[in-house]
Amino acid sequence: MVKKVVAVLLIVVLGGTWLYLDYMNKQAILAAEQLHREMEQARAQALARAKAAAEAKAKFEELALAELNACKATAEKAKEDFLTQNQKPVRRKPGQFTIPQAIQDEAAKTLEAANAACQATYDTRLKNGS
Numbered sequence: 001m002v003k004k005v006v007a008v009l010l011i012v013v014l015g016g017t018w019l020y021l022d023y024m025n026k027q028a029i030l031a032a033e034q035l036h037r038e039m040e041q042a043r044a045q046a047l048a049r050a051k052a053a054a055e056a057k058a059k060f061e062e063l064a065l066a067e068l069n070a071c072k073a074t075a076e077k078a079k080e081d082f083l084t085q086n087q088k089p090v091r092r093k094p095g096q097f098t099i100p101q102a103i104q105d106e107a108a109k110t111l112e113a114a115n116a117a118c119q120a121t122y123d124t125r126l127k128n129g130s
Contacts, residue, residue, distance in 0.1 A: 061126070067122070071117075072115055072118050074114075075110075076111065079108075079111040079114075086099060086100070087099055
């Protein structure tokens with residue numbers, strides 16, 4: 001009889017141990033699944049931030065390039081205005097004008113300096129990111 005009671009008691013203890021270990025295993029599985037979901041969310045957020053940063057950088061570079069082109073266009077317009085102001089009429093040919101070579105050289109140097117300044121500003125903006 002004692003053997004039967006000990007056997008039944010042993011079976012109950014083993015069953016309880018098995019149920020407890022099964023419960024602990026399910027808890028570990030749930031914790032791992034939760035951690036996996038959190039990692040996926042963090043990954044998605046990181047990808048979204050990277051995409052937003054890339055879009056912002058592209059927009060900034062596009063804006064800087066537009067400003068560079070506008071600066072160069074302004075410099076070209078200033079050159080053309082300078083040349084127009086320094087035209088000399090051609091003798092005996094009404095309506096025709098000539099521009100002395102010295103004036104053309106000065107205009108070219110001014111344009112070159114202005115374009116270099118525009119490019120330097122552009123490069124500085126790209127380097128500093130502002």
